[in-house]
Amino acid sequence: MTAPGKAGRLGAALLDAAKAMLVAFGLFVVMVGLRTDVSSSGALLLRTRWMDVALLCAAVFVLRLAMALWVRPRLPAAGSALLGTGLTRAGLLFGPALLAVALVLPFIPGIGRYELDLGILVLTYVMLGWGLNIVVGLAGLLDLGYVAFYAVGAYSYALLAQYFGLSFWICLPLAGILAAFWGVLLGFPVLRLRGDYLAIVTLAFGEIIRIVLLNWVSLTGGPNGISGIPRPTFFGLPFSMSGGPGTFAGFFGLEPSPSHRVIFLYYLILGLALLTNWVAIRIRRQPIGRAWEALREDEIACRALGINITNTKLTAFALGAMFAGFAGAFFATRQAFISPESFTFIESAIILAIVVLGGLGSQIGIAVAAIVMIGGFELFRDLDEYRMLVFGAAMVVIMVARPRGLVGSRAPSVLLGERRRIDASLVGEGRG
Amino acid sequence: MRQGPLRCQMLQNPLRSPTACVTVGTTVPPQKESALAYALQQLINGISLGMIYGLIAVGYTMVYGIIGMINFAHGDIFMVGAFVALIAITLLTSSDLMGGPAAIILVLAISMVFTALYGWTVERVAYRPLRGSFRLAPLISAIGMSIVLQNFVQVSQGARVKPLEPQVQGGIELMRDGNFVVQLSYMQMLIIGSTLAVLAVFTWLVTQTALGRAMRACEQDRRMASLLGINTDRTISLAFVIGASLAAVAGTLYLLRYGIADFFMGFIVGVKAFTAAVLGGIGSLPGAVLGGLLIGLIETFWSAYFSVQYKDVAAFSILVLTLIFLPTGLLGRQEVEKV
Numbered sequence: 152m153t154a155p156g157k158a159g160r161l162g163a164a165l166l167d168a169a170k171a172m173l174v175a176f177g178l179f180v181v182m183v184g185l186r187t188d189v190s191s192s193g194a195l196l197l198r199t200r201w202m203d204v205a206l207l208c209a210a211v212f213v214l215r216l217a218m219a220l221w222v223r224p225r226l227p228a229a230g231s232a233l234l235g236t237g238l239t240r241a242g243l244l245f246g247p248a249l250l251a252v253a254l255v256l257p258f259i260p261g262i263g264r265y266e267l268d269l270g271i272l273v274l275t276y277v278m279l280g281w282g283l284n285i286v287v288g289l290a291g292l293l294d295l296g297y298v299a300f301y302a303v304g305a306y307s308y309a310l311l312a313q314y315f316g317l318s319f320w321i322c323l324p325l326a327g328i329l330a331a332f333w334g335v336l337l338g339f340p341v342l343r344l345r346g347d348y349l350a351i352v353t354l355a356f357g358e359i360i361r362i363v364l365l366n367w368v369s370l371t372g373g374p375n376g377i378s379g380i381p382r383p384t385f386f387g388l389p390f391s392m393s394g395g396p397g398t399f400a401g402f403f404g405l406e407p408s409p410s411h412r413v414i415f416l417y418y419l420i421l422g423l424a425l426l427t428n429w430v431a432i433r434i435r436r437q438p439i440g441r442a443w444e445a446l447r448e449d450e451i452a453c454r455a456l457g458i459n460i461t462n463t464k465l466t467a468f469a470l471g472a473m474f475a476g477f478a479g480a481f482f483a484t485r486q487a488f489i490s491p492e493s494f495t496f497i498e499s500a501i502i503l504a505i506v507v508l509g510g511l512g513s514q515i516g517i518a519v520a521a522i523v524m525i526g527g528f529e530l531f532r533d534l535d536e537y538r539m540l541v542f543g544a545a546m547v548v549i550m551v552a553r554p555r556g557l558v559g560s561r562a563p564s565v566l567l568g569e570r571r572r573i574d575a576s577l578v579g580e581g582r583g
Numbered sequence: 584m585r586q587g588p589l590r591c592q593m594l595q596n597p598l599r600s601p602t603a604c605v606t607v608g609t610t611v612p613p614q615k616e617s618a619l620a621y622a623l624q625q626l627i628n629g630i631s632l633g634m635i636y637g638l639i640a641v642g643y644t645m646v647y648g649i650i651g652m653i654n655f656a657h658g659d660i661f662m663v664g665a666f667v668a669l670i671a672i673t674l675l676t677s678s679d680l681m682g683g684p685a686a687i688i689l690v691l692a693i694s695m696v697f698t699a700l701y702g703w704t705v706e707r708v709a710y711r712p713l714r715g716s717f718r719l720a721p722l723i724s725a726i727g728m729s730i731v732l733q734n735f736v737q738v739s740q741g742a743r744v745k746p747l748e749p750q751v752q753g754g755i756e757l758m759r760d761g762n763f764v765v766q767l768s769y770m771q772m773l774i775i776g777s778t779l780a781v782l783a784v785f786t787w788l789v790t791q792t793a794l795g796r797a798m799r800a801c802e803q804d805r806r807m808a809s810l811l812g813i814n815t816d817r818t819i820s821l822a823f824v825i826g827a828s829l830a831a832v833a834g835t836l837y838l839l840r841y842g843i844a845d846f847f848m849g850f851i852v853g854v855k856a857f858t859a860a861v862l863g864g865i866g867s868l869p870g871a872v873l874g875g876l877l878i879g880l881i882e883t884f885w886s887a888y889f890s891v892q893y894k895d896v897a898a899f900s901i902l903v904l905t906l907i908f909l910p911t912g913l914l915g916r917q918e919v920e921k922v
Binding site: 182193348362551554 | 653663666667670671676677701703709713716718721727728729731732737739741745747854857861895896900
C-alpha cells in the first residue's frame with residue numbers, strides 16, 4: 152500500500168467507522184433496543200430504547216474514527232516498550248513509597264474504620280495476587296481455580312476452630328499446609344496437561360470444591376456457611392472491650408477500643424502479604440525459581456535441559472496454594488463468617504485479572520493493580536452493574552494492548568553477564 | 584460486611600444452575616415395576632439435553648481445531664443466543680405472530696443471525712489482535728470477553744431470571760407402565776429434529792464446500808494454508824460465525840425447553856459443553872456431538888439415580904478424568920508437540 156493522501160486517509164477512516172457503526176447497530180439493536188421486563192403477572196413485556204441504541208452507535212463511530220485518525224498515527228511502534236521500561240523504572244521508586252504509606256496508614260490522621268477495612272481488603276487481594284503470581288506469572292501455569300485454595304484455607308481454619316477449638320495462630324500454618332497439600336493433590340494429575348487444558352481443569356476443580364462445600368451440609372453448614380469463627384488474639388491476648396488484665400488493652404495499659412482489633416488485623420494481613428512478597432522475590436533467585444521462569448518461557452526446552460518438570464510445577468502449585476491458604480484463614484478470622492458464596496469463579500477471575508493487569512511476574516504492578524481495582528470497585532459502588540463490565544473490558548483491552556500486563560516483567564531474575572534483549576523468536580512463547 | 588464489597592453480581596441469581604429444574608421424570612423416584620419405563624424416559628431426556636450440549640461443543644471444538652485456543656466466551660455466546668430468542672419470542676407474541684412451526688423457525692433464524700454477529704465481533708475484537716501472542720494472552724482475553732458479555736446482558740436486560748411460558752406443549756405417549764408414562768414431548772422432538780437438521784447442514788458445509796475445505800486446511804496447517812492462498816483470517820472469522828450460530832440454535836432450544844434465561848446461564852452450560860468437546864476428542868466434529876450426547880446422558884442418569892446436587896460435580900469429574908486418562912478423547916487424534 153502506498154502512502155495515501157490526507158483526504159484518502161480521512162475517507163478510509165470514515166468508511167471504516169461507518170462499518171463499525173453498522174456492526175454496533177447489529178449488536179445493540181436487539182440486546183439494548185428491546186428490553187424484556189417481567190411484569191407482575193409473570194408475563195414478559197417489551198420496552199424499546201432506540202435512543203440508547205443511537206447513542207451507542209454514535210459513540211462507536213466517533214471512537215473508531217478517533218482511533219484511526221488521531222490515536223493510531225501517534226502510537227509509535229516502539230511506544231509500548233518505552234512505556235513499559237518507564238513504568239518499570241517508576242515502579243522501583245514507587246514501591247518503597249507505597250510500602251511506607253502502607254506501614255503508617257493506621258496512624259495517618261483522618262484514616263478511620265472504613266478506610267482501614269478497605270485497606271485490609273485491598274491487602275488481602277494484594278496477597279492473593281502475589282500468591283497467584285507465583286503460579287501464573289513465574290511458572291506460567293494458568294490457574295483458574297485459585298479461589299479453591301483460598302476456600303480450603305478459610306474452611307480449614309473455621310472447621311479446626313469449631314471442632315477442635317484450635318486458636319488462630321495454630322490454624323494459620325495448618326491452613327497453609329492443608330491448602331498446599333490440596334495444591335499438590337490437585338496439581339499432580341493435571342501436570343501433563345497443556346496450558347489451556349490446565350486452566351479448564353483447575354476451573355473444574357475450583358467448582359467441584361465449591362459445590363462440595365455447598366452440599367456437604369453436615370460438615371460445612373452448606374449455603375448457610377459457618378458463623379461464629381473465633382477472632383484472632385494478640386498472641387493469646389484477646390481484643391475485648393472489658394479491658395481486664397488478660398486482654399490486649401489491659402495488658403498494655405491502653406484504653407479499650409474496637410479499633411485495636413482492626414489495626415491488628417491490618418498489620419496481620421500486611422505482614423502476611425509482605426511475607427508472600429519476600430518469599431516470591433527470594434525464591435525467584437533460587438534454582439527452583441529460575442526453573443519456573445524457564446518453564447514459563449519454553450516447556451520443551453526446559454525438559455531438554457534436564458529440569459524436572461513435575462517437581463517444578465508441583466512446587467509452584469503448592470507454594471501458590473499455601474499463600475492462598477494463609478489468606479483464606481485470615482479471611483475467615485476477619486469476617487467471622489464464611490460461606491461458599493465467597494469462593495465463586497468470579498473471585499478467581501478477579502485475582503487473575505489483578506495479576507494480569509498488573510503485569511505477569513511484576514510484584515509492584517500487582518500491588519498497584521489491586522489498589523486500583525479493589526479501590527475502584529469501592530469507589531464506583533453505586534455503578535454496581537457497570538463496574539464488572541468495565542473490568543472485563545479492561546482485561547481484554549490490556550491483553551490486546553500489552554499482553555504482558557501494564558508492568559509486565561519477563562526479564563530473567565538471574566543473568567549470566569549483562570542484560571540483553573531476548574529475541575522473541577528464540578522462545579516458545581513468542582512476542583509480548 | 585458479610586461478604587465484603589466484592590460480592591459479585593452473579594450471586595444475586597437465585598438459580599445457580601438453570602438445569603437444576605430438569606425434567607418430568609427426574610423427581611419421580613423409580614418404582615420397581617416401572618424401572619424400565621423410567622430408564623427409557625431418562626434416555627429420551629438425556630438425548631435431548633445431550634443434543635444441546637453437542638451443538639455448543641461443536642463451536643468449541645471447531646475453534647480449538649483451527650486456532651488452538653479455548654474460546655472461553657462461547658458459553659456466553661450461547662447465553663446471548665437464548666436472550667435474542669427470548670426477545671424475538673416476546674416481540675412475536677406481542678404482535679400475535681407466535682405459534683406454529685413457522686414462528687419457531689423464524690425465532691431460530693433471528694437468533695442465529697444476531698448471535699453470529701456477536702461471535703464475529705468477539706473474534707475480531709478480542710482474539711484476532713492476539714494471534715501469535717504468548718500462549719495465555721488469548722485465554723485471558725477470552726475470560727475478559729466472557730465477563731463483558733455476561734455483564735453487558737445484565738446491564739441491558741436486567742439481572743432477573745426471565746421466565747418464558749411454554750411455547751411447545753404436548754407430546755406422544757410412547758409407553759405406559761402402571762401409572763408411569765413415558766413421553767416423547769414435541770419439544771424434545773423439536774430439539775432432536777432441529778439439531779439433526781442443523782448438524783446435517785453443518786456437515787455438508789464442512790465436507791462439501793470450498794469454505795469447509797479451507798477450514799479443514801487451516802486446521803491442519805494454518806501457515807501452509809495461507810501460503811496456498813487461503814484467506815485464513817476470513818476462514819477463522821467464519822468458523823466463529825458458524826460456531827456462534829450453532830450456539831444460538833442451542834440457546835434457543837434450551838430456552839424453549841427449560842423456559843428460563845438469565846445472564847449467568849452460559850457459564851455452567853459452557854463448561855459442560857467444553858467437557859463434551861474434550862470427551863469426544865477436541866478438534867473432532869463428530870466427537871463433539873458424541874461427547875455432548877454422552878454428557879447429557881450421564882448428567883440425566885446421574886440426577887435421576889444419584890443426586891441432583893452433585894450433578895455438576897459429575898460433569899466436572901468427567902472432564903478431569905478424561906483429560907488425565909484419555910487426553911485425546913474418544914475420537915481425537917494424538918497431538919504431537921513440536922518445537
